Structure formats: structure tokens, C-alpha cells
Amino acid sequence: MKVLIVGSGGREHALAWKIAQSDLINNIYCAPGNAGIAKVAECIDIGVNDFEALADFAQKKGIDLTVVGPEEPLVKGLTDVFAARGLKVFGPDKMCAQFEGSKAFTKAFLGKYEIPTAKYQEFTDVAQAERNVGIYGYPTVIKADGLAAGKGVIIAEDEQEAKKAVAEIMRDKKFGKSGEKVVIEEFLTGTEASILCFVDGGTIVPMESARDYKNIYDGNKGPNTGGMGTYSPNRLFEDKQLNERVENEILKPIIEGMKREGMHYVGVLFVGLMIEGGEPKVLEFNVRFGDPEVQSILMRLKTDLVEIMNACIEGRLEDIRLDWTPQSACCVVLASGGYPAEYEKGKAIAGLEDVEEGIVVFHAATKAAEEEGIVTSGGRVLGVTALGESIDEARAIAYRNVEKIHFEGAYYRKDIALL
Ligand code: AMP
Ligand code: GLY
Numbered sequence: 001m002k003v004l005i006v007g008s009g010g011r012e013h014a015l016a017w018k019i020a021q022s023d024l025i026n027n028i029y030c031a032p033g034n035a036g037i038a039k040v041a042e043c044i045d046i047g048v049n050d051f052e053a054l055a056d057f058a059q060k061k062g063i064d065l066t067v068v069g070p071e072e073p074l075v076k077g078l079t080d081v082f083a084a085r086g087l088k089v090f091g092p093d094k095m096c097a098q099f100e101g102s103k104a105f106t107k108a109f110l111g112k113y114e115i116p117t118a119k120y121q122e123f124t125d126v127a128q129a130e131r132n133v134g135i136y137g138y139p140t141v142i143k144a145d146g147l148a149a150g151k152g153v154i155i156a157e158d159e160q161e162a163k164k165a166v167a168e169i170m171r172d173k174k175f176g177k178s179g180e181k182v183v184i185e186e187f188l189t190g191t192e193a194s195i196l197c198f199v200d201g202g203t204i205v206p207m208e209s210a211r212d213y214k215n216i217y218d219g220n221k222g223p224n225t226g227g228m229g230t231y232s233p234n235r236l237f238e239d240k241q242l243n244e245r246v247e248n249e250i251l252k253p254i255i256e257g258m259k260r261e262g263m264h265y266v267g268v269l270f271v272g273l274m275i276e277g278g279e280p281k282v283l284e285f286n287v288r289f290g291d292p293e294v295q296s297i298l299m300r301l302k303t304d305l306v307e308i309m310n311a312c313i314e315g316r317l318e319d320i321r322l323d324w325t326p327q328s329a330c331c332v333v334l335a336s337g338g339y340p341a342e343y344e345k346g347k348a349i350a351g352l353e354d355v356e357e358g359i360v361v362f363h364a365a366t367k368a369a370e371e372e373g374i375v376t377s378g379g380r381v382l383g384v385t386a387l388g389e390s391i392d393e394a395r396a397i398a399y400r401n402v403e404k405i406h407f408e409g410a411y412y413r414k415d416i417a418l419l
Pocket of ligand 1: 118141153185187188189192284
């Protein structure tokens with residue numbers, strides 16, 4: 001088989017790395033890829049939203065399976081364009097991708113199928129939204145309806161902040177069309193967790209759990225990032241009862257609801273949860289693998305990923321057994337100094353060859369430069385990922401190897417997977 005991976009981050013490197021281990025695969029292409037991905041796939045210079053060029057490429061090369069990493073092309077309908085040309089895609093179509101493309105759509109679905117979530121109201125009229133910012137007291141949560149590159153959720157501590165958020169989203173159009181609608185939501189407290197699931201249109205199967213660290217600084221302080229590290233399995237899910245509640249109160253009604261809505265969802269559904277007193281509530285859906293959750297998760301997956309993806313597309317996920325190593329995984333992200341605000345790019349990376357055997361360094365934003373070798377090209381640069389007999393061992397091995405890699409301004413959290 002020939003596979004095309006769409007994307008250029010750490011998630012796509014992890015996907016390419018895992019797909020390369022499949023016996024079913026002869027060639028892997030990645031559009032546009034990065035310097036790490038180039039070690040396992042042929043990178044081609046086509047952007048993730050250039051659907052016609054991607055589909056032309058897939059047809060010309062005889063691609064059997066296209067795997068889409070990021071949300072934007074899914075929300076914009078890459079899968080539909082490919083399907084119209086008879087090309088197979090692992091990733092939901094435009095209708096199903098509304099689960100990430102519209103907060104209001106997701107909240108309406110959750111409400112209709114009585115899936116636990118925060119109370120909410122949606123507004124398309126800015127004056128009405130401003131009058132109602134306090135309906136759930138403070139703090140409250142203001143969300144731009146559409147995609148906003150992970151920045152469209154604002155936790156407002158008081159009325160002034162809430163009104164400012166509404167004005168930025170709806171009046172100033174800070175996130176463009178994504179702000180034509182806002183969702184005002186009850187603020188939930190508790191512990192956050194996410195569950196990534198394979199979905200084949202009729203069956204939903206959770207993967208092993210992982211924990212993400214979203215804030216830039218140790219102790220979960222500072223601004224949100226795309227994710228500064230992960231470990232798997234998540235200690236929170238040692239609780240059997242929690243697993244059962246997630247299965248019965250969240251996952252089962254999701255797949256039933258999808259069927260009733262005529263949504264044929266194929267791909268990964270990322271279910272973001274808030275858990276308090278053992279009770280899980282849905283915060284959000286994403287329609288793709290989490291980054292960097294997938295780096296830790298795929299390190300532990302023993303089953304052929306391409307076989308799973310084929311089964312999802314063909315509607316026979318029920319027949320596939322997912323095998324996981326009992327070992328734990330830990331991924332520590334090395335970021336450019338200054339991220340998630342301003343940072344410099346083009347810093348030469350040293351020490352990539354010095355890591356121990358068994359360590360996988362997933363590249364999130366790197367480029368091959370003529371003189372310097374591999375250089376940084378974005379905020380999150382590398383994900384140093386290790387397996388160990390326990391979470392503590394995986395953590396120790398990951399950090400031991402992080403210290404072998406250097407670039408000017410490199411920053412990483414010191415408390416990933418720390419109890
Ligand atoms: P979302 O994109 O909806 O997951 O929101 C991003 C982040 O905002 C989540 O990971 C939470 O940390 C936070 N968040 C979203 N909704 C709520 C809520 N109702 N209560 C508390 N925090 C929330
Ligand atoms: N790490 C969070 C996400 O992928 O959305």
C-alpha cells in the first residue's frame with residue numbers, strides 16, 4: 001500500500017513513524033512534512049489546505065490511504081473532496097468534523113443525547129450576548145463557535161473580562177468568521193483528561209489513556225500551549241469506575257447519537273473531559289489525534305496502525321483487537337524560548353544523534369538547512385519520547401535524553417509525568 005500523511009507536526013511524525021512499521025506499507029508520503037518526517041517518508045511540498053493539489057497527487061501516485069493529521073483540512077472538507085474522487089481517507093467528513101468546527105453544533109448534540117456537559121447558551125447577536133455574559137456567574141467561559149487555532153476559549157473572571165471577550169470575538173472579529181456565534185458556558189472545576197477513540201461509523205473504541213500538560217510553565221502555570229508533554233497511561237484512569245462511567249455515560253451515547261443523526265464518522269474522536277468527584281463531563285471534541293498525546297500513545301500501541309485505520313474505513317473495527325504494551329510512555333516537548341508568544345526560528349539543533357537506543361525524538365517543527373543541519377522552525381520543536389517499566393522510569397529516561405539535545409533558547413517543562 002501507499003500512504004499519504006497530511007500535516008507537518010509532531011503528531012504527523014508519530015503517525016509516519018508508526019505507519020512505517022506496518023507490513024502492509026511500501027511507500028509513505030507526507031505533505032508537507034518536516035525534517036524528522038523526511039527520515040521515514042518522502043516529503044512533498046503541498047499545503048494541508050490545498051485539496052485539489054493533494055487529491056491530484058494521490059491519484060497520480062495511486063495512494064491507497066490518506067491520513068489527515070490536523071483539524072483544519074478536515075473541518076474544511078478534505079475528506080469529501082477525496083471521496084468524490086474515490087480516494088480513501090482516515091478522517092471524518094465535513095459534516096462529522098463540525099464536532100471540532102462548531103462548538104454550538106457539539107453542544108446541541110451533547111444536549112440532545114443527554115451526554116453530561118457544562119450548561120450553555122449560544123448567541124449570534126452581540127448585544128444579546130453582552131447582556132447575558134453573567135448567566136452562569138463568574139468565572140464563566142466564552143467560546144468562539146468556530147476554529148480559532150486553539151485560542152478561541154476565554155475564561156473570564158468577571159463581567160468586564162467577559163464583555164471584552166465577547167467584543168473581541170464578535171465585534172473585532174479576532175477569529176474571523178469563527179466569531180459570528182459565541183457560546184457562553186458554565187465554568188466547570190475538576191481534573192481535565194482526554195480520551196482518544198477510533199471510530200468506524202458504528203463502533204467507538206477508546207485507546208489507552210494519556211495525560212497532556214497544556215500550560216507553558218511547571219505546576220500548570222502560565223499561558224496555554226498546544227501541549228508541553230504527555231504520559232500514558234494516565235494515572236487518573238487507574239480508577240475502574242471512571243472507565244465504566246466514561247464508557248456508559250459518554251462513549252455509548254456518542255456513537256448512538258451519531259447513528260441517529262446519520263453521521264458516518266470515520267477516524268479519531270478526541271473527547272476532552274472534566275472530571276470532578278468521579279463524574280466525567282464533556283468539555284469539547286476534537287476530530288483528530290491529540291498532539292502530543294499521540295506520541296505517547298503510539299509508542300505503546302503494538303497493533304498495526306494501518307490495519308486499524310483500514311478497519312475504521314471499512315466498518316469492521318469490532319473485529320480488531322488493540323494490543324498495548326504494559327510499559328508506560330513519556331513525551332517531553334522541547335520548545336523555542338518565548339513560545340507560546342514570540343520566539344526565534346532557525347536555531348541549529350545539536351545532539352539528536354546522541355539519544356539512547358529506544359528513544360524516539362519526534363520532530364514537531366524542524367527544517368533541514370544547508371549549513372547548520374537540522375534547525376528549529378516553530379514553537380514546539382521536538383518531542384523526546386521514552387518507554388519504561390513504570391511511569392517514573394519512562395519519565396526518568398525521557399528527561400535523561402532531553403538533556404542530550406541542545407539549541408539556543410530551548411525550553412522544556414521539568415514536571416511532565418511527575419506525580
Ligand atoms: P476547549 O477548546 O473547549 O477544550 O477549551 C480549551 C480549554 O478551556 C479546555 O481544555 C479547558 O481547560 C478550558 N475549558 C473549556 N470549557 C470549559 C468549561 N466549561 N469549564 C472550565 N474550563 C473550560
Ligand atoms: N494536545 C491537545 C490537542 O491536541 O488538542
